[in-house]
Amino acid sequence: xxxxxxxxxxxxxxxxxxxxxxxxxxxxxxxxxxxxxxxxxxxxxxxxxxxxxxxxxxxxxxxxxxxxxxxxxxxxxxxxxxxxxxxxxxxxxxxxxxxxxxxxxxxxxxxxxxxxxxxxxxxxxxxxxxxxxxxxxxxxxxxxxxxxxxxxxxxxxxxxxxxxxxxxxxxxxxxxxxxxxxxxxxxxxxxxxxxxx
Amino acid sequence: xxxxxxxxxxxxxxxxxxxxxxxxxxxxxxxxxxxxxxxxxxxxxxxxxxxxxxxxxxxxxxxxxxxxxxxxxxxxxxxxxxxxxxxxxxxxxxxxxxxxxxxxxxxxxxxxxxxxxxxxxxxxxxxxxxxxxxxxxxxxxxxxxxxxxxxxxxxxxxxxxxxxxxxxxxxxxxxxxxxxxxxxxxxxxxxxxxxxxxxxxxxxxxxxxxxxxxxxxxxxxxxxxxxxxxxxx
Numbered sequence: 001x002x003x004x005x006x007x008x009x010x011x012x013x014x015x016x017x018x019x020x021x022x023x024x025x026x027x028x029x030x031x032x033x034x035x036x037x038x039x040x041x042x043x044x045x046x047x048x049x050x051x052x053x054x055x056x057x058x059x060x061x062x063x064x065x066x067x068x069x070x071x072x073x074x075x076x077x078x079x080x081x082x083x084x085x086x087x088x089x090x091x092x093x094x095x096x097x098x099x100x101x102x103x104x105x106x107x108x109x110x111x112x113x114x115x116x117x118x119x120x121x122x123x124x125x126x127x128x129x130x131x132x133x134x135x136x137x138x139x140x141x142x143x144x145x146x147x148x149x150x151x152x153x154x155x156x157x158x159x160x161x162x163x164x165x166x167x168x169x170x171x172x173x174x175x176x177x178x179x180x181x182x183x184x185x186x187x188x189x190x191x192x193x194x195x196x197x
Numbered sequence: 198x199x200x201x202x203x204x205x206x207x208x209x210x211x212x213x214x215x216x217x218x219x220x221x222x223x224x225x226x227x228x229x230x231x232x233x234x235x236x237x238x239x240x241x242x243x244x245x246x247x248x249x250x251x252x253x254x255x256x257x258x259x260x261x262x263x264x265x266x267x268x269x270x271x272x273x274x275x276x277x278x279x280x281x282x283x284x285x286x287x288x289x290x291x292x293x294x295x296x297x298x299x300x301x302x303x304x305x306x307x308x309x310x311x312x313x314x315x316x317x318x319x320x321x322x323x324x325x326x327x328x329x330x331x332x333x334x335x336x337x338x339x340x341x342x343x344x345x346x347x348x349x350x351x352x353x354x355x356x357x358x359x360x361x362x363x364x365x366x367x368x369x370x371x372x373x374x375x376x377x378x379x380x381x382x383x384x385x386x387x388x389x390x391x392x393x394x395x396x397x398x399x400x401x402x403x404x405x406x407x408x409x410x411x412x413x414x415x416x417x418x419x420x421x422x423x424x425x426x427x428x429x430x
Contacts, residue, residue: 017289020293021293022289022292022293024429042295042296042297045293045294045295045296046295046296048293049293050289050290050293052286052289052290053286054285054286054289055285055286056285056286056287056289056290056291057285057287058218058222058281058284058285058287059284059285060221060222060225060226060281061218061221061222061225065218065221069214069217069218070294072210072211072213072214072217073211073214073215073291073294073296074294074295075207075210075211075295075296099225100285108285112290115290
């Protein structure tokens with residue numbers, strides 16, 4: 001588990017998006033479990049899951065429909081009971097037929113966490129995961145991080161403040177102006193091995 | 198931690214999911230469909246007023262007016278298609294699902310085709326009434342031309358809407374980018390429709406139909422190939 005801290009605009013979220021293949025790096029190179037960030041983007045998207053600062057849900061769809069869509073896109077079982085179980089786990093069990101548009105930002109955040117529960121990613125990318133979440137929600141994120149680590153996966157956590165992360169990161173590095181202030185050792189699952197000059 | 202399913206079945210599952218999602222969201226609100234149908238009716242009426250009361254003049258102009266109506270109204274639908282993705286950062290999540298990104302394009306294409314066909318189902322009889330066009334003998338061919346023209350129009354529209362979606366002025370940008378590219382489809386579709394509606398004296402319609410089919414193949418293949426690059430921004 002790697003935590004990246006840094007000021008606003010230091011490049012933490014950009015780095016996370018590059019690792020997730022949402023953005024393409026203009027210089028340098030990188031890999032996720034030996035898959036090249038540019039050449040093997042499709043393979044990487046099969047390995048990583050990103051909890052972004054925005055919930056990424058469809059307001060006109062219900063919570064259940066949002067999850068069903070995700071299950072179809074991920075190619076996993078979209079059985080109603082399974083989706084309901086995911087919603088119950090994030091505390092939205094009774095809001096299954098509620099449109100996402102009518103939910104608070106915290107509930108939408110929980111819905112995006114429920115989406116992560118539909119599969120077991122090899123690398124979990126979390127961008128300010130504790131934003132908009134109450135203590136129960138924060139505990140849920142912590143459980144998710146622990147579960148990913150316990151099954152041999154990697155967690156990349158980006159936050160201003162990592163104190164709400166109960167599972168202590170194996171390594172914490174600071175970013176400043178697009179550069180890692182502390183070095184990341186070779187062999188880390190998510191390795192950014194070349195820096196821009 | 199197994200990887201996501203791959204292959205044709207998985208790809209078509211994603212295509213269906215994207216189309217279902219877009220159509221469900223639209224069915225839920227109907228805001229866009231109502232606006233598009235109202236726009237189509239308005240354009241048909243205004244052109245009718247501008248062309249005057251001469252029945253034969255209206256009949257001769259019907260095909261061109263119908264296709265312009267489809268173009269002007271349909272472009273509203275394309276913007277809405279990506280508006281859904283821009284709310285709450287859904288586009289980023291959509292792009293991060295595993296699998297090939299052309300599946301997103303094909304899903305959106307199917308949803309937009311359904312949408313535009315529904316609009317045409319209202320615009321076509323309205324054109325007949327307002328422009329004094331009798332029910333054509335070769336109505337099956339007219340429908341065929343509508344399908345071919347719409348596929349060409351929607352395949353390009355879905356691609357260009359993706360291109361314009363990241364721009365703040367996308368509502369203005371989309372028609373500016375799209376309409377010049379649609380000139381060949383507009384000419385061929387109007388020519389074929391006119392030949393079928395007012396009489397195929399010169400045997401024109403088959404030439405136009407073949408041309409439309411060629412445009413469709415080129416636009417479909419080109420757009421499906423280009424979409425992953427365009428949507429990445």
